[in-house]
Amino acid sequence: MSGPLLAVEDLRVCFPTDEGESRPVDGVSLEIRPGEALGLVGESGCGKSLTALSILGLVPSPPSRTLPGSSVRLRGEELLGAHPSRLRAVRGAEIAMIFQEPMTSLNPVQRVGDQISEAISVHRRVKRGALRIEVLNLLERVGMSDPERARRAYPHELSGGMQQRAMISMAVACGPALLIADEPTTALDVTIQAQILELLASLQRDFDMALLFISHDMAVVSQVADRVAVMYAGQVVEEAATSDLFLRPVHPYTEGLLRAVPSIEATTESLAVIPGRVPHPTRWPDACRFHPRCPYQWDRCAQERPPLLKAGSARARCWLAEDPERRSGVGFERVSK
Numbered sequence: 161m162s163g164p165l166l167a168v169e170d171l172r173v174c175f176p177t178d179e180g181e182s183r184p185v186d187g188v189s190l191e192i193r194p195g196e197a198l199g200l201v202g203e204s205g206c207g208k209s210l211t212a213l214s215i216l217g218l219v220p221s222p223p224s225r226t227l228p229g230s231s232v233r234l235r236g237e238e239l240l241g242a243h244p245s246r247l248r249a250v251r252g253a254e255i256a257m258i259f260q261e262p263m264t265s266l267n268p269v270q271r272v273g274d275q276i277s278e279a280i281s282v283h284r285r286v287k288r289g290a291l292r293i294e295v296l297n298l299l300e301r302v303g304m305s306d307p308e309r310a311r312r313a314y315p316h317e318l319s320g321g322m323q324q325r326a327m328i329s330m331a332v333a334c335g336p337a338l339l340i341a342d343e344p345t346t347a348l349d350v351t352i353q354a355q356i357l358e359l360l361a362s363l364q365r366d367f368d369m370a371l372l373f374i375s376h377d378m379a380v381v382s383q384v385a386d387r388v389a390v391m392y393a394g395q396v397v398e399e400a401a402t403s404d405l406f407l408r409p410v411h412p413y414t415e416g417l418l419r420a421v422p423s424i425e426a427t428t429e430s431l432a433v434i435p436g437r438v439p440h441p442t443r444w445p446d447a448c449r450f451h452p453r454c455p456y457q458w459d460r461c462a463q464e465r466p467p468l469l470k471a472g473s474a475r476a477r478c479w480l481a482e483d484p485e486r487r488s489g490v491g492f493e494r495v496s497k
Contacts, residue, residue, distance in 0.1 A: 164191040165370050166215070166234055166255075166338055172227035173214055180442040185210050186394035189468070192338065197364060197371040199385030199402065201378060201417070205438060206391040208374045209260070212340045215239070216255060217247045234338075253283040256331040257340040261347060262323035266315040272326045273299075273311030279330045298329040303359060321352035325359070332363055339364070340372045345380060357383055378421050382406055390414045393439060393449040400474035410476035410484075412454045416492050432492040448478070455490045456480060 173185040185207040192198045200208050213219050215232050217239065232239045234254060239247065251257075259265040267275055276295045280286060286294065292311075299307035302325040315323055324344060331339055341360060345353040357380065364371050373384045381388055381402075388405045390398040390413065398411040409415045419432035436453040439445060445452060451461035460479055471481035480486060 163236065165194045165196075166192040166372075167231070168211070168215065169231040169233075171211065171214060171230045171232065173210060173219060173230075174225050174227060175223050177442060179440070182441045183444065184394055184441045185214060186441075186444065188391070188394070188396055190389050190396055190399065192370050192372060194337070194370055195364075195368055197373060197384055197386045199381035199388040200372060200374045200391060201376060201381050201388060202391035203376055203417075203438065207394045208376075208391055209342050211391075212257065212342050212372065212374055215340065216251055216257060217242070217244075249283070252279055252331075252336065253334045254336055255338045255340065256334070256336040258324075258327050258331050258342060258344045260343045262320070262327045263315060265327060266323060268315055270314075271311070272313050272315060272318070276311075276326070276330050276333060279333045283334045294333075295329075298333055299326070302326075302329045302332075302363075303355070320348055321355065324348065324352075324356055328356075328359065328363070332367055332369070335367055336369060338370045338372065340374070342374045343376070344373075345375075345377075353380070360384065378406075378417055390417070393444055394441060395449065395477060396468070397450065397477040398474060399468070399476075404473050408472070408474075410471040410474050410481055411450075411478045412456055412480065412492075413450050414476075419492050430494045432494050434492060450478075455492060456486055458486065 169189050171185055171188040172183065175182045188207065188211050190198065202208055210219065214226070226240055230240055234250065239250065266272070273295050276298060277291050280291060280294060295311055296307045299310050304310040304322065304325060310318065310322065310326065318326065345356050348356060360371065361384065363369070373381065375381050385402050388400060388402050389396045390411065392413045398405065398409065398414045405414065406418065409418055416432065416434040420434070422431065434453055439449065447463055447465050448461040451457040454461065466477050466479050468475040468477050469481035
């Protein structure tokens with residue numbers, strides 16, 4: 161197909177609060193091409209998960225409100241405002257999602273096999289015997305050593321890694337074009353985490369899926385993504401090919417995140433830190449949202465709101481894209497232990 165598989169344009173989601181209107185997602189734009197893996201990164205509270213839930217229409221309204229001008233298109237079809245029956249047809253069959261915590265996402269009183277069977281039966285008519293075989297094949301495909309035992313088990317009878325594998329089997333059961341993985345390795349130890357990442361990469365190739373991989377872990381994203389979009393304060397502030405972003409970050413926030421990643425090759429005992437705090441979503445700064453924390457900021461940053469500007473092969477919401485020489489002699493500081 162020509163054009164993107166998924167196109168999100170100027171997505172804005174707000175909530176009423178006692179402190180005023182909260183805008184945790186405030187102008188997010190991104191595209192995912194067929195078969196591509198896009199990493200969406202940023203610290204907790206930047207709007208990553210809410211963006212993913214909004215794509216699938218899973219944010220309750222009310223209390224949420226999607227502002228005019230927002231758009232989420234799948235193969236050119238607008239999903240925002242689509243009829244609930246159409247969204248139900250999209251979920252699972254065309255776009256599937258793996259949630260952060262499998263133990264809270266799986267039904268605790270229903271066997272794992274029944275939950276996978278339901279995910280299939282919602283979209284396809286399959287005879288009972290064939291459905292059982294399909295479930296077993298899926299469980300085997302995601303690395304369950306004893307698929308029959310896993311099929312008959314309740315979620316609490318499986319380890320965290322096995323629960324996540326069960327969630328993945330449900331997500332890919334109908335061969336979606338896009339899989340959204342929302343921090344799928346957060347609660348897992350390092351060894352299991354590596355296995356899950358390898359499994360996702362393998363399934364993406366085998367099913368020819370696009371992948372939206374959401375994480376706060378830059379090291380994990382570097383292993384998974386073809387491109388990376390960095391979010392801060394409800395917006396995408398930088399987007400680039402993974403290798404370019406890790407070698408030559410344009411936005412100071414991206415630079416700060418990368419400097420804070422521990423390295424076994426580091427010669428110092430301290431990490432770089434980003435000073436200050438993320439602003440509250442009811443009080444976003446009027447101009448550049450990162451400028452109160454930025455070591456490179458100057459007058460223009462506090463006066464004008466930067467758009468996403470081209471900087472080589474990247475795009476960054478920063479005036480440094482037009483004036484990179486201002487980086488010289490300054491940077492993020494390290495802290496002593």
